[in-house]
Amino acid sequence: MKSKRGPEDVEDLKLLQRVAVKDKVAFEKLYLRFYPQLSRYLNRLMRRPEMVEEVVNDTLFVVWEKADQFQGRSKVSTWVTGIAYLKGIKALDKLRTVPDQHADELDDNIEETNDPISKLGLDEWLTSGLDLISVDQRSVVELTYFFGYSYQEIAETMGCPVNTVKTRMFHARRRLAKLLPQLQEQGESSPGLLNSEGGSSKEKPSSSLKSNSDSSSDIGL
Incomplete structure (x- = not known):
């Protein structure tokens, strides 16, 4: 099922369609559009500021190379962020000496109550x-x-x-x-110990925490 597109995503889609035919002007606009957002996201995800610029550029290179593979099952921003996520994880994996301990076993009855x-x-x-x-x-x-x-x-x-x-x-x-x-x-x-440079931690959480059915990725790496 395709995500409902707002005006911003419609504009992103138009740019991506132009990038798919190797329109360099459109890619420059898309680059400028997503660079700040991806930098912020990867800074928070990776906690490695010195690596962020390279990963952002790697991400946007994939967008340039694979724009024609976008199938529209998600928002453009979701697709691009997904590429950034995979690139960020791969970059961290190269540094990691001890694997992350993930508690990812599926608990189908987990509810969003008692948060x-x-x-x-x-x-x-x-x-x-x-x-x-x-x-x-x-x-x-x-x-x-x-x-x-x-x-x-x-x-x-x-x-x-x-x-x-x-x-x-x-x-x-x-x-x-x-x-x-x-x-x-x-x-x-220790005052200031918990301060962060990576954006405001007082932003409100999304009010639309949905429990939806399984979804397939629109990322073809």
């Missing part, structure tokens, strides 16, 4: 706590609370079923809730 993050509120501790969970769990939290993505859009971005997204969010929330007392204590004893 400890919602109860505790978003503060500087959240940004600090995100450093202590797996990359995949962190990406789900980031895309939800800082970028306003729905679960369906996150599934399309990460190329996984919606239930996997829900499971990652569930485990991330539990882990962050357990970390809260320690992080608050550290923040009180």
Whole structure:
């Protein structure tokens, strides 16, 4: 099922269609359009500022090369962010000596109730706590609370079923809730410890956290 397109995505689609026939002017516009958004996302995902520019450029090179393969099953921004996610994960994998511990087993009955993050509120501790969970769990939290993505859009971005997204969010929330007392204590004893340069952590979470059916990725890497 195709995502409903707003005016911004319609414009992105027009640019991407021109990029698909190797229109360099259109690619420059698309590059300028997505570079800030991708830089912000990858900064938050990777926590490696020195690597971000290269990964953004790698991402947009793939967009240039594979624009004609976009099938329109998702928003253009979701497709591009999905490419950035895969490129970012691959870049981190090259550095990683110890594999991330993912708690990605599907828990079909996980609900969006009793949300400890919602109860505790978003503060500087959240940004600090995100450093202590797996990359995949962190990406789900980031895309939800800082970028306003729905679960369906996150599934399309990460190329996984919606239930996997829900499971990652569930485990991330539990882990962050357990970390809260320690992080608050550290923040009180060391002012500024929980401050983050990667955007405001007080942005409101998306109000459209949906529980949708499994989705297939529109990314052909």
